Amino acid sequence: MVTAKMRRESFVEYEEAVAESRVLIIMTAVQADGFLDSCLAIRPSFNDNSPIKELIARTDTGEEQVLKSLRTPLTSYRKKIRYCVLEFNPLLDSSSINAKGWKKIAFTIYNNYKDFDAFLVLHGTDSLAYTSSALSFMLQNLGKPVILTGSQTPMTELQNDATDNLLGSLLIAGHFMIPEVCLFFNHELYRGNRATKVNATAFAAFQSPNFPPLATVGINTTARWDLITRPNAIEKFRVEENLDAQVACLRIFPGILPEMVEGVLNLKNLKGLVLETFGAGNLPEDERLLQVLGEACRRGIIIVNVTQCLTGTVSPLYAPGTALGRAGVVFGHDLTSEAALTKLIWLLGKNLTDTQIRFQMSHSLRGELTEQSQTLFEHPGLTPKMEYISRLGYAIRDGDLDEIERVLVAQEGWLLNEVDYAGRTPLHHAAIQSNSQVLRHLLSRGASVHIRNRENHTPLYLAADAGYPENVKLLREAGAHLHPDEVELAEMLKQKAIRSSTSSMSNSPVGGSSANSINIATPASTDSSSAAAVTLMVPDGHQKHAGSSGGGSTIHSASLGNGIDNEAVECWALAGV
Numbered sequence: 001m002v003t004a005k006m007r008r009e010s011f012v013e014y015e016e017a018v019a020e021s022r023v024l025i026i027m028t029a030v031q032a033d034g035f036l037d038s039c040l041a042i043r044p045s046f047n048d049n050s051p052i053k054e055l056i057a058r059t060d061t062g063e064e065q066v067l068k069s070l071r072t073p074l075t076s077y078r079k080k081i082r083y084c085v086l087e088f089n090p091l092l093d094s095s096s097i098n099a100k101g102w103k104k105i106a107f108t109i110y111n112n113y114k115d116f117d118a119f120l121v122l123h124g125t126d127s128l129a130y131t132s133s134a135l136s137f138m139l140q141n142l143g144k145p146v147i148l149t150g151s152q153t154p155m156t157e158l159q160n161d162a163t164d165n166l167l168g169s170l171l172i173a174g175h176f177m178i179p180e181v182c183l184f185f186n187h188e189l190y191r192g193n194r195a196t197k198v199n200a201t202a203f204a205a206f207q208s209p210n211f212p213p214l215a216t217v218g219i220n221t222t223a224r225w226d227l228i229t230r231p232n233a234i235e236k237f238r239v240e241e242n243l244d245a246q247v248a249c250l251r252i253f254p255g256i257l258p259e260m261v262e263g264v265l266n267l268k269n270l271k272g273l274v275l276e277t278f279g280a281g282n283l284p285e286d287e288r289l290l291q292v293l294g295e296a297c298r299r300g301i302i303i304v305n306v307t308q309c310l311t312g313t314v315s316p317l318y319a320p321g322t323a324l325g326r327a328g329v330v331f332g333h334d335l336t337s338e339a340a341l342t343k344l345i346w347l348l349g350k351n352l353t354d355t356q357i358r359f360q361m362s363h364s365l366r367g368e369l370t371e372q373s374q375t376l377f378e379h380p381g382l383t384p385k386m387e388y389i390s391r392l393g394y395a396i397r398d399g400d401l402d403e404i405e406r407v408l409v410a411q412e413g414w415l416l417n418e419v420d421y422a423g424r425t426p427l428h429h430a431a432i433q434s435n436s437q438v439l440r441h442l443l444s445r446g447a448s449v450h451i452r453n454r455e456n457h458t459p460l461y462l463a464a465d466a467g468y469p470e471n472v473k474l475l476r477e478a479g480a481h482l483h484p485d486e487v488e489l490a491e492m493l494k495q496k497a498i499r500s501s502t503s504s505m506s507n508s509p510v511g512g513s514s515a516n517s518i519n520i521a522t523p524a525s526t527d528s529s530s531a532a533a534v535t536l537m538v539p540d541g542h543q544k545h546a547g548s549s550g551g552g553s554t555i556h557s558a559s560l561g562n563g564i565d566n567e568a569v570e571c572w573a574l575a576g577v
Contacts, residue, residue, distance in 0.1 A: 191208065
C-alpha cells in the first residue's frame with residue numbers, strides 16, 4: 001500500500017532528478033524596489049515555492065554578492081530554471097547610456113560566465129537596440145545566450161508587457177543554447193544587431209525589418225536554428241572593451257546644404273560618420289556635397305551609407321549612390337543605424353587601418369548585415385531528422401571529416417547542437433573519440449561547448465572522464481568549463497584516480513578480453529533500444545566503456561592500470577579541477 005510518506009519521498013526524489021538551468025538576470029534599469037521579492041516571488045509562473053537557495057554573482061569589478069534565487073515550475077521541456085537578480089547600483093538611465101555603460105554590462109557577464117548558463121539584461125527601451133548591437137560586437141566567442149529585454153509598462157501596472165517579456169526571455173534562455181546577443185520583445189526573439197525600435201507606445205515596440213526572428217514564443221517555442229550564428233574560432237569567451245565613440249550620425253534631407261555636412265565632418269576628433277540616405281543609398285545631386293564627403297574620406301574619416309527606410313538595403317543602383325562609392329563612402333547594405341553606429345565605434349577601437357575598417361563595415365561579422373552571395377547548393381528534400389543525426393554520429397565515430405561536413409552543409413549547420421535520444425550533441429560524441437581533429441572541426445563550425453546531455457554533463461566532463469587530454473585542452477581553448485553541478489563529482493573522480501594511481505593494480509584487460517575497445521552508443525533512431533553499439537580501438541592498452549544510456553563515457557577506475565589513472569588525474573586537472 002502506497003502511504004503519504006512514500007508519495008512525499010518519491011516526490012522529493014523526482015524533484016532532485018529534474019535538471020536545472022541557471023540564469024543571471026542583470027537589472028540595469030528601474031523596475032521596482034526589491035524586484036525579486038515584490039514582483040517575481042509572488043507570481044506562480046516565476047516561483048515554484050521551493051526552498052530559497054543562495055547563489056554567488058559578481059559585479060563588473062569582480063565584487064562578489066550573495067543573492068537569493070527563485071526557481072520556475074517545471075516547464076514543458078522537463079526542466080526548471082533557477083535565477084537570481086543582480087541589480088546595478090546606481091541603475092543606468094536608458095536615455096543616457098554610453099560606452100561606459102556597455103562595458104559595465106559586458107564585464108558583469110564576463111565575471112559570471114562560468115557560473116550561469118545564460119544571461120538576461122533588463123534594460124530601458126529607448127536605447128535597447130543600441131545596447132544589444134554594441135554587446136553583439138563586444139562579446140567575442142560567445143557560447144551562451146545573452147538576451148536583452150524591457151517593457152513599455154512596468155510589471156507593477158495591471159496592464160503590462162513586462163511579465164510576458166521577462167517570462168518569455170527567461171524560458172528561451174533556460175532551454176535554448178543560442179550563442180548570440182538577442183533582443184526579446186512581444187513574443188519574438190530578434191538578433192540583437194538587427195532590431196530597431198519602431199513604436200513608442202505599443203507593446204510591439206521592436207522589429208527586425210530585414211531579418212526573421214530567431215525564435216517565436218507561443219504555445220510552443222519555435223527556434224530557427226538555420227539562422228543562428230555560432231563561434232567560428234577555437235578561442236575562449238572574452239570582452240573587447242576598447243571602444244572609440246568619436247562618431248556621429250547624420251540624416252540627409254531635401255535641400256541639405258554642403259556646409260551643414262562639412263560642419264559635422266569638421267568636428268574635432270571625429271573619426272566616423274553614419275550617413276542616413278534616401279532609398280537605396282541616394283543623396284541630392286550636388287557636386288559640392290560629394291566633394292565634402294570625398295575630402296573627409298581622404299582625411300581618414302570612415303563614412304558609412306545606410307538607408308533611412310525601415311526595410312531594404314543600400315545598393316549602387318542609381319548615379320548618386322555610385323558617386324558616393326567613388327568618393328570613398330562605404331555601402332552599409334541593410335545595417336540598421338544602431339548596428340552601423342555601434343559597429344563603427346567597436347572597429348575604431350581595434351587599431352585597424354582605414355582600409356580594414358572599410359572592408360569589415362561592409363561585411364557581416366555577427367550576422368548584422370546581409371551580404372550578396374550566390375547559393376552554393378540546394379536544400380535537400382525533407383528527410384527524417386534522426387537519419388541525419390545518425391549519419392553524423394557514424395561519421396564522428398569513423399573520423400570521416402568529409403562526411404561530417406557533407407551532412408552539416410546539407411542541413412545548413414543546424415545539426416551542430418541537435419541532440420539524440422540521450423540528449424547528446426555531436427560535440428558530446430566527438431569529445432569521447434580519440435581523433436581530436438573531429439572535435440576541432442565541430443568547434444570551428446560553431447558547436448556549443450556548454451550544452452549538457454540528459455545526465456547533465458558537458459562535453460568537457462565527458463572528455464576528461466574518458467581520459468582524452470588533447471580533447472580536454474581543445475575544449476578549454478574553445479571556452480569550455482565544467483558546470484557548477486559537475487564540479488563536485490569531478491573532484492571526487494580526480495581524488496579516486498589519485499588514490500588508484502598510488503596503489504598496485506593488475507594490468508590485465510577488463511573481463512579478460514584481448515581487444516582494447518570503447519563502446520559508444522551511436523544514435524540510430526529516437527528509441528534508445530535501437531542504438532548501434534560501436535567499438536573503437538584505444539591505444540593505451542586498456543578498456544574503456546561508454547554507456548549507451550548514460551550520455552557519455554565512464555572510466556571504471558578500479559579496473560584500469562596506473563597509466564590510465566595518471567592520465568585521468570591529468571585530464572581532470574586540465575579541465576580545471
